[in-house]
Amino acid sequence: MNIAESAVVEAAPERESPFNVVMGIWARWMRLADQQHPGGDANLQDTRDFMRTAEAVNVMVDGLPRVNWWAVKKSQGICTVWRFPDSSYADALQGAEVALVPKMKNHIAVRRYFN
Secondary structure (H helix, E strand, O other), rough: OOOOHOOOOOOOOOOOOHHHHHHHHHHHHHOOOEEEEOOOOHHHHHHHHHHHHHHHHHHHHHHHHHHHHHHHHHHHOOOOOOOOOOHHHHHHHHHHHHHHHHHHHHHHOOOOHOO
16 A cells, blocks of 8 residues: 555535525425324424425425426436426426525525525
């Protein structure tokens, strides 16, 4: 082992965007499958914040055009098939983010993630 191999410098982890954090919360909420409580000993306020955030995002996502709605669900692993052969998945996902971020920044349950 030489000196270069022993001196490994780890890069600082990249900060995840607020949009991705909020979408991750929404995806976890979507996967709860009608279960209204988390497992274990959760703080009640954390559970309320989680539910409020996810419900707000769900309303926002449901208001998107269908191609953007589908792209958001595919990006979070909620659906796996892309049913829009005439549309680019990447463009549809970008369009969804452009539409959702201003709404998220203004919604009382979600805007704290953007500060």
